[in-house]
Amino acid sequence: MDKKDHKLLYVPGPVEVKEDVREACAKPMIGHRTGDFRKLYASIKPKLKKLLYTENAVMVSTSSGSGFMEAAVKNLVGKKVLNCVNGAFSKKWYDIAVACGKPAEKLEVEWGKAVKPDMIDAKLKTGGFDAVCVTHNETSTGVMNNLGEISEVVKKYPDVMFLVDAVSSMGGVKIEVDKLGIDMCLASSQKAFALPPGIAFASVSERAFKKAGTIPGRGYYFDLVELRKAYDKDETPYTPAVSLMYGLDHQLDKFFKEGLDARWERHKRLAKTTRDWAGRMGFQIFPEPGYESITITCIVDTKGMDLKKMQEMMGEKGFSVDKGYRKLNEDLAAKGKKLTFRIPHMGDTSDGDLSDLLKAFEEVIKVL
Amino acid sequence: MDKKDHKLLYVPGPVEVKEDVREACAKPMIGHRTGDFRKLYASIKPKLKKLLYTENAVMVSTSSGSGFMEAAVKNLVGKKVLNCVNGAFSKKWYDIAVACGKPAEKLEVEWGKAVKPDMIDAKLKTGGFDAVCVTHNETSTGVMNNLGEISEVVKKYPDVMFLVDAVSSMGGVKIEVDKLGIDMCLASSQKAFALPPGIAFASVSERAFKKAGTIPGRGYYFDLVELRKAYDKDETPYTPAVSLMYGLDHQLDKFFKEGLDARWERHKRLAKTTRDWAGRMGFQIFPEPGYESITITCIVDTKGMDLKKMQEMMGEKGFSVDKGYRKLNEDLAAKGKKLTFRIPHMGDTSDGDLSDLLKAFEEVIKVL
Numbered sequence: 001m002d003k004k005d006h007k008l009l010y011v012p013g014p015v016e017v018k019e020d021v022r023e024a025c026a027k028p029m030i031g032h033r034t035g036d037f038r039k040l041y042a043s044i045k046p047k048l049k050k051l052l053y054t055e056n057a058v059m060v061s062t063s064s065g066s067g068f069m070e071a072a073v074k075n076l077v078g079k080k081v082l083n084c085v086n087g088a089f090s091k092k093w094y095d096i097a098v099a100c101g102k103p104a105e106k107l108e109v110e111w112g113k114a115v116k117p118d119m120i121d122a123k124l125k126t127g128g129f130d131a132v133c134v135t136h137n138e139t140s141t142g143v144m145n146n147l148g149e150i151s152e153v154v155k156k157y158p159d160v161m162f163l164v165d166a167v168s169s170m171g172g173v174k175i176e177v178d179k180l181g182i183d184m185c186l187a188s189s190q191k192a193f194a195l196p197p198g199i200a201f202a203s204v205s206e207r208a209f210k211k212a213g214t215i216p217g218r219g220y221y222f223d224l225v226e227l228r229k230a231y232d233k234d235e236t237p238y239t240p241a242v243s244l245m246y247g248l249d250h251q252l253d254k255f256f257k258e259g260l261d262a263r264w265e266r267h268k269r270l271a272k273t274t275r276d277w278a279g280r281m282g283f284q285i286f287p288e289p290g291y292e293s294i295t296i297t298c299i300v301d302t303k304g305m306d307l308k309k310m311q312e313m314m315g316e317k318g319f320s321v322d323k324g325y326r327k328l329n330e331d332l333a334a335k336g337k338k339l340t341f342r343i344p345h346m347g348d349t350s351d352g353d354l355s356d357l358l359k360a361f362e363e364v365i366k367v368l
Numbered sequence: 369m370d371k372k373d374h375k376l377l378y379v380p381g382p383v384e385v386k387e388d389v390r391e392a393c394a395k396p397m398i399g400h401r402t403g404d405f406r407k408l409y410a411s412i413k414p415k416l417k418k419l420l421y422t423e424n425a426v427m428v429s430t431s432s433g434s435g436f437m438e439a440a441v442k443n444l445v446g447k448k449v450l451n452c453v454n455g456a457f458s459k460k461w462y463d464i465a466v467a468c469g470k471p472a473e474k475l476e477v478e479w480g481k482a483v484k485p486d487m488i489d490a491k492l493k494t495g496g497f498d499a500v501c502v503t504h505n506e507t508s509t510g511v512m513n514n515l516g517e518i519s520e521v522v523k524k525y526p527d528v529m530f531l532v533d534a535v536s537s538m539g540g541v542k543i544e545v546d547k548l549g550i551d552m553c554l555a556s557s558q559k560a561f562a563l564p565p566g567i568a569f570a571s572v573s574e575r576a577f578k579k580a581g582t583i584p585g586r587g588y589y590f591d592l593v594e595l596r597k598a599y600d601k602d603e604t605p606y607t608p609a610v611s612l613m614y615g616l617d618h619q620l621d622k623f624f625k626e627g628l629d630a631r632w633e634r635h636k637r638l639a640k641t642t643r644d645w646a647g648r649m650g651f652q653i654f655p656e657p658g659y660e661s662i663t664i665t666c667i668v669d670t671k672g673m674d675l676k677k678m679q680e681m682m683g684e685k686g687f688s689v690d691k692g693y694r695k696l697n698e699d700l701a702a703k704g705k706k707l708t709f710r711i712p713h714m715g716d717t718s719d720g721d722l723s724d725l726l727k728a729f730e731e732v733i734k735v736l
Binding site: 014032062067096099188218239243259329 | 395437564569607608722
């Protein structure tokens with residue numbers, strides 16, 4: 001079943017899920033109000049904390065990452081949120097804030113460029129903000145913002161909650177939550193965790209939980225106060241996606257078997273390999289130099305290839321690949337600029353896997 | 369792996385998930401913005417409609433059923449909602465409405481009794497309501513409300529949205545959504561669908577979608593307007609739990625292979641078998657006569673057994689069973705009444721499976 005019809009998944013998420021992980025998810029079902037489940041959650045919790053270098057609670061939600069993005073603004077924005085927007089997913093966070101009726105202001109940065117600390121400082125300085133949303137890794141453009149630099153600025157504003165969407169970086173990039181002072185750092189299962197989609201994770205600081213208790217209109221499903229109450233009993237407020245949590249526990253064990261430092265190094269190496277390959281092929285890298293993502297490389301198609309055709313031909317070779325983020329390519333086309341396509345290298349991707357993928361790309365590109 | 373450590377799951381949800389279903393969920397991953405996914409969703413949609421005897425859209429959410437309960441009140445309550453409360457889960461719906469800041473009024477009925485149409489009529493007659501929430505099958509008490517009778521009353525109020533929680537009945541009991549005029553009928557995967565938990569389903573009427581468009585504060589994740597836009601393209605607004613949707617598609621095929629009428633008959637037969645068995649054992653049935661659930665039987669322990677011990681001994685025999693809904697038993701104990709325990713008979717449970725389960729119960733009860 002695995003090999004015959006299936007194309008290896010190299011779209012920017014969901015990414016390929018290995019057979020052992022899928023098998024872990026397929027274990028027999030258990031009740032979510034039983035000791036078996038509490039044992040499972042109690043096993044997951046310290047592993048997620050270790051992964052994020054944090055003492056904060058790290059919770060699992062049965063939802064996509066978007067659900068926890070909504071949780072962040074609903075629970076932690078009282079006055080006004082600053083949304084740093086430099087791509088589609090950071091823009092989405094702004095849209096979510098507006099949909100939730102929260103006063104929100106955009107810090108807009110050209111797509112392909114990073115959000116710089118001084119820009120955030122200039123905005124926060126104007127006052128009135130009690131939260132700032134940053135998307136660590138913009139999947140749409142391949143830009144990775146520098147959380148270390150940004151955190152230094154945010155720390156200057158002790159009443160501002162630091163909210164980070166790490167959807168496509170967590171699990172592939174070292175994020176030291178406590179050192180960075182992140183109040184809520186969220187991600188979903190189908191990117192660098194290489195799990196099936198359907199669950200999301202978030203570390204939440206103690207001061208964030210405290211603040212949530214004072215914010216009205218938190219709703220029910222994404223109410224951090226209720227999530228926390230259940231979390232302290234190794235439970236969830238409502239029936240969770242148990243099978244995906246089996247997979248998470250299994251996958252986290254594999255993370256530590258690989259070693260976290262080795263894992264971060266592998267992702268950096270894969271990114272460098274991909275950038276070097278793109279350079280050798282005569283392509284350019286889309287992101288601003290110094291801010292290239294470690295989990296996904298966004299490439300400018302300087303050759304002006306037919307990207308749809310490239311995608312089809314890669315499909316014939318057994319690889320499901322990206323032909324660029326639609327909105328970005330539409331905008332680039334409108335400006336008469338070269339389009340982009342993205343190569344993800346996250347999760348369980350090995351050097352050998354990437355080498356196979358790039359070889360296939362080369363063959364296709366030669367023909368095109 | 370399957371048999372050695374695993375107790376067969378006979379708690380009132382999640383229920384046992386058969387191996388073929390778990391294997392279906394374990395198929396290789398696909399992208400959610402690909403033709404492969406659109407094909408999957410397009411395959412599921414007509415099957416869910418057929419299951420619910422409806423022309424309405426039937427959508428899949430990556431959440432528990434509680435998520436869609438929140439969606440119902442958030443999107444479809446403009447003025448005031450009437451919450452018919454005769455157990456823990458109908459009470460939960462009221463709590464969700466309050467958490468979402470919706471004016472809500474309870475119609476409270478003693479736990480173990482059904483909500484009667486004339487009670488609803490008397491409340492709706494007082495005016496000001498634009499929605500009524502009914503829990504079809506109260507998992508906590510084993511009471512199944514009569515949707516046919518209730519729908520006749522609700523139809524008298526054309527501005528009132530008819531919202532039905534069918535979490536533990538849908539897929540095990542015939543629910544003719546269009547005939548009943550249900551505006552939103554929701555359920556989750558881990559009960560009579562016998563799937564792993566993590567996704568929920570809801571039929572939504574056209575007039576409900578229209579109304580949702582006029583209701584402010586719908587939020588993001590459970591916004592029916594956005595869910596519908598994506599649905600019409602065989603997509604979801606955000607990354608869905610693809611592996612669980614594989615399982616859903618597989619399981620729905622099995623429903624139709626069994627035949628819907630045969631499926632409804634099987635569930636009725638299992639319920640009767642369980643009630644008859646309880647009677648022969650000298651137990652009483654907790655629900656009001658005529659309103660006994662078809663998917664779960666709530667039994668009054670007239671023998672005054674040690675229910676915790678019963679649960680432990682059943683565990684030793686390889687069955688994970690219930691020892692009664694805690695809040696119900698606490699209330700009964702406070703009144704000096706006999707406690708309850710519940711036997712679910714839904715999903716893939718066969719006559720043979722139930723017979724094995726009841727035999728084990730008999731052996732344990734003899735010892736106790």
